[in-house]
Amino acid sequence: MSAAEQKLAEQPAPTTVAPDTVSTPEPAVVAAAADNATTATAPSETPETPAAPAAPAAPGASGAQDAPAPAEADSEVPVPAETKEPTETKELAETKEPAETKEPLVEKAPVDDETPIAKLWAAAKATGHPEIWGVTLADPETHVPTRIVLQKYLNANEGDLDKAKDQLTKTLEWRAKTKPLELVKKAFSKTKFDGLGYVTKYLQDGSTEPEAKEVFTWNIYGGVTSIDETFGKLQEFLDWRVALMELALQELDLASATKPITAEYDPYKIFQVHDYKSISFLRQSPQVKSASAETIKVFAQNYPELLKEKFFVNVPAIMGFVYAFMKLFVAPKTIKKFHPMSNGGNLAVEFADSKVAALGEKLPANYGGKGAELEEQGKGPLLE
Numbered sequence: 001m002s003a004a005e006q007k008l009a010e011q012p013a014p015t016t017v018a019p020d021t022v023s024t025p026e027p028a029v030v031a032a033a034a035d036n037a038t039t040a041t042a043p044s045e046t047p048e049t050p051a052a053p054a055a056p057a058a059p060g061a062s063g064a065q066d067a068p069a070p071a072e073a074d075s076e077v078p079v080p081a082e083t084k085e086p087t088e089t090k091e092l093a094e095t096k097e098p099a100e101t102k103e104p105l106v107e108k109a110p111v112d113d114e115t116p117i118a119k120l121w122a123a124a125k126a127t128g129h130p131e132i133w134g135v136t137l138a139d140p141e142t143h144v145p146t147r148i149v150l151q152k153y154l155n156a157n158e159g160d161l162d163k164a165k166d167q168l169t170k171t172l173e174w175r176a177k178t179k180p181l182e183l184v185k186k187a188f189s190k191t192k193f194d195g196l197g198y199v200t201k202y203l204q205d206g207s208t209e210p211e212a213k214e215v216f217t218w219n220i221y222g223g224v225t226s227i228d229e230t231f232g233k234l235q236e237f238l239d240w241r242v243a244l245m246e247l248a249l250q251e252l253d254l255a256s257a258t259k260p261i262t263a264e265y266d267p268y269k270i271f272q273v274h275d276y277k278s279i280s281f282l283r284q285s286p287q288v289k290s291a292s293a294e295t296i297k298v299f300a301q302n303y304p305e306l307l308k309e310k311f312f313v314n315v316p317a318i319m320g321f322v323y324a325f326m327k328l329f330v331a332p333k334t335i336k337k338f339h340p341m342s343n344g345g346n347l348a349v350e351f352a353d354s355k356v357a358a359l360g361e362k363l364p365a366n367y368g369g370k371g372a373e374l375e376e377q378g379k380g381p382l383l384e
């Protein structure tokens with residue numbers, strides 16, 4: 001049992017959805033939520049190989065049918081490595097064929113543009129929008145960052161090419177419309193968003209491996225002083241929330257990534273923390289409900305496979321019902337990455353396994369570390 005799970009076990013999480021009532025605690029829900037999603041899966045040799053159609057239903061299709069596709073849906077389903085890497089096949093065939101001979105080339109199947117990654121690339125080009133998460137898309141055959149992005153769409157959809165294509169196309173259309181990179185340059189209202197969101201990054205000296213970098217986004221929703229101010233204008237809140245996510249993506253810096261990912265191996269993900277300390281309102285207002293539901297939906301569609309683990313800290317025991325309510329909107333596989341904790345001071349011990357040495361110590365003291373406060377070590381969307 002991890003420290004998060006122990007903390008969780010201390011804290012009841014009722015399942016009743018009625019927002020105005022505090023219902024009977026139900027430890028089973030807590031246990032399920034704390035379940036870690038790091039299910040071991042067979043390694044795949046072919047990163048782009050789609051999962052077999054017989055894989056379990058896509059996230060969002062099981063349990064909560066109407067729930068959006070999860071932003072951070074895991075790809076835990078083993079992916080059979082049936083097909084040979086087409087490029088390898090081609091290279092092999094060509095090198096074996098002496099240039100002088102007139103014999104016909106060995107038949108190459110499938111050709112490069114038939115791989116799922118190549119098909120996603122074709123779909124991406126067709127939308128006309130050139131970037132995603134700070135990566136200017138280019139031929140994935142030679143451009144690792146693009147290959148990573150496209151593979152994430154396959155992973156989010158359990159290797160289902162049609163679904164991946166659909167989600168990718170919608171993301172690119174959304175980015176063309178929303179212009180998230182411009183939101184990062186925009187200044188938001190200090191009155192509404194001051195102290196509510198930060199991004200931090202931690203590096204392991206001497207290593208260039210992707211594991212040597214950990215990026216966190218922090219949502220200090222306990223710091224909200226006026227629901228009407230912060231959540232009253234939904235689009236404004238969403239824009240700010242998207243700007244925060246894009247800042248985190250800048251730190252993740254996929255554009256400089258050099259290591260391809262597979263269905264099972266993907267170190268390019270972000271930790272998220274929601275801090276509900278000192279929450280001044282104990283009921284979920286309609287504004288909070290719609291802001292949360294809409295954020296979850298937008299993120300599920302447009303930021304798949306970017307969540308490593310998510311910690312909800314300083315959750316007042318009396319608000320266990322909120323957790324139960326929120327889970328209704330989230331796909332089961334994403335929920336497995338959630339860790340509610342009653343005491344934020346225990347957060348630091350969760351990162352003992354990180355490749356970034358003493359990561360926990362680098363966190364602010366509020367979270368059990370020895371590092372500077374978030375205001376000092378973090379950055380957030382611009383405010384005016």
Ligand code: HEM
Pocket residue numbers: 219221224241274276279281282283284288291292293295296310312315316319320322323326327330338340
């Ligand atoms: C009443 C004060 C609260 C506010 C203002 C609030 C705000 C939000 C918002 C805006 C989101 C959207 C997702 C995001 O920003 O990343 C969210 C998601 C969520 N919140 Fe809260 N929340 C509150 C209380 C709680 C409590 C007490 C819990 C219990 C643990 C909770 C659990 C969750 C969960 C599980 C999600 C889904 C996260 C995801 O899909 O990534 N919330 N919340």
